[in-house]
Amino acid sequence: MASTFTPILIIGAGPAGAATALRLSYLGIPSVLLDKATFPRDKVCGDAISGKVPTLLNRLDPAIMDRFRQRFTPADVWGIRFYPPSKKLIELPFKVGYRRVPDEAPGYVSKRIDFDTFLIEEVRRRDDIDLRLRTEVLATDRDETGYTVRTKTGEEWTCSLLIDASGAHSKFSRGEAGQQIDKNHYAAAVRGYFRGVTGFHPDNFIELHFLDDYNPGYFWIFPLPNGEANVGLGMRSDIVKKRGLNLRKEMDKIVASEAFRERFRDAVQIDPTVGYGLPLGSKDRTLSGDHYLLTGDAGHLIDPLTGEGIGNATYSGFIAAELAxxxxxxxxxxxAFLAAYDVRIERVLRTELRLSYRLQQIMQHKWITNFLTGIVAANPKLVELLCRMYTDFELRKQLVRPGFWWKLFRAKSGKLPAVAED
Ligand SMILES: Cc1cc2nc3c(=O)[nH]c(=O)nc-3n(C[C@H](O)[C@H](O)[C@H](O)COP(=O)(O)OP(=O)(O)OC[C@H]3O[C@@H](n4cnc5c(N)ncnc54)[C@H](O)[C@@H]3O)c2cc1C
Structure with a gap:
């Protein structure tokens, strides 16, 4: 069979693959982008798009988010409602003292069927991205010059650099790159779309409910446009296995429970509950090797505390493209040359991932979580301080230090009014 050569080939056109191809294109570099799906296609997800994503995409083209908003009208999100096991609600806006300005929301909720289609539309605007849909990669073979890639459609490609962006179930990542699933660093999650859930914050704060029986993990309710909501439950896979839980049934139980009955009283589920895996970035892994790089979920880069993966998929795609x-x-x-990818991932993403893992571990101790969130809930100044953690990485580092919390505790009792400096 005659094969076609391309210097760079990307498997998977989700956020990681599309971001890689787009970043390459804006650098003036052509690529081949293969995906087994046709778009629009669904991806099981909470659909929450953090500020990282617009920040990165705007670097490509300052008009890109305008195109997204005009085309798909996502729900603007201005903060997070955090419900610890003690149920003491903490509301953390993404910006202190924010004003709700149209087109300037710091985050969004948008169904992935829309967001991923938007990315594909952006890909289609670029002449130098050779996008092939309905093209499933079946086999990859390496020799000293690069990879040969064979597809179900009977095509064969050779490339110098293969960028794997084929998601949580990537065969390349497991088979070729040896990245096995470790259930202590993997989560299972289910999602259902509902209409008619009530009781949302007027500025569309997304809601994370940390419930006693589902730790480490959380139940979420994210507001979508048109009165719809993305509702889901995620937990670390080792615990799901140990306890023999069926997350679909557990989510039904939560929705019907006393605590949520009122909010779901008139709600209807508009499509079946579906599940998918989350490869968490809480374990250090090598994401590069001879002629390949792993991006997004294929590189296990999901935040172990929040479950956020779209931002890191996009970021890793950008890093891969810049190294390419x-x-x-x-x-x-x-x-040896491609190891620079891991160095950059370490600098840009790993420190944050490690921090989230530490927080995830701290939060397994219910009493600590309740104690700390009790301090925060009682003190609006501390809430303000915590709002800064979204943009202030140093502050987030302080969060995992006992000394920081001691200062907060003393601040609560009025002895230490200024707590920002540690
Ligand atoms: C229930 C759940 C809730 C989540 N909630 C959130 C959230 O609210 N916010 C957030 O930021 N993250 C969330 N995540 C994580 C997020 O969904 C992922 O991190 C993100 O989709 C990763 O993007 P990706 O491009 O790496 O992979 P994917 O989005 O999975 O894309 C991979 C692509 O590769 C293609 N592909 C796969 N195999 C092949 C093949 N052999 N040949 C060709 N193409 C192939 C697929 O068709 C797909 O299009 C959630 C995940 C789950 C499971």
Missing amino acids: EQCLRENRFDA
Whole structure:
């Protein structure tokens, strides 16, 4: 069979793959982008798009988010409602003292069927991205020059650099790159779409409910446009297995429970509950090797505390594309050269992922969570301080230090009014 050569080939056109191809294109570098699906296609997800995503996409083109909003009208999100086991509600706006300005929301909720289609539309605007849908990759073979990729449609490609963006179930990541699933660093989650859920914050705060019986993990309710909501339950896979839980049934139980009965009284579920895996980034892994890079879920880069993966998928795609530019310039695609990808992932994403893992571990102790959230709930100044953690990475680092909380505790009792400096 005759094969076609392309220097860079990307498997998967979800957020990681589309971001990689777009970043390459804006750098003036062509690529081939393969996906087994046709778009629009669904992806099981909470549909919450953090501020990281618009920040990165705007770097490509400042008009890109306008195109997204005009085309799909996502729900603007201005903060998070956090319900600890003690049920003491904490509301954390993304910006202190924010004003709700149209087109400037710091985050969104948008069904993935829309958001991923939007990314594909952006890909289609770029002549130098050769997008092939309904093209499932069946096999990859490496030799000293790169990879040969065979598809179900009978095509064969050769490339110098293969970028795997084929998601949580990536065969390449497990088979070729040896990234096995570790249930202590993996989560299972289910999602259902509802209409008619009531009781949302007027500025569309997304809701994370940390419930006694589902720790570590949470039940979420995210407001969508048109009166719809994305409702779901996620937990670490080792605990799901140990307790033999069926998350679909557990989610039904939560929705029908006394605590949520009022809010779901007139709600109807508009399609079946579906589940999918979340490869968490709480374990250090090597995401590069001779002629390949792993991005997004294929590289296990989901935040272990929040379950957020779209932002890190996009970020890793950008990092992969920027390194690919250097590879082409130097004509180097060997593991030693590509190790620069892991160095950059370490600097940009790993520290944050480790921090989230520590918080996830701290939150397994219900009494600590209740104690700390009790302090916060009682003190609006501390809430303000915590709002800054979205943008202030140093502050987030302080969050996992006992000394920081001691200062907060003393601040509560009026002895330490200024707590920002640690
Ligand atoms: C229930 C649930 C809730 C979540 N909630 C959130 C949330 O609210 N916010 C958030 O930021 N993240 C959330 N996540 C995580 C988020 O969904 C993922 O991190 C994100 O989709 C990763 O993007 P990706 O491009 O790496 O992979 P994917 O989005 O999975 O895309 C992979 C693509 O590869 C294609 N593909 C796969 N195999 C092949 C093949 N052999 N050949 C060709 N193409 C192939 C697929 O068709 C797909 O289009 C959630 C995940 C789950 C499961």
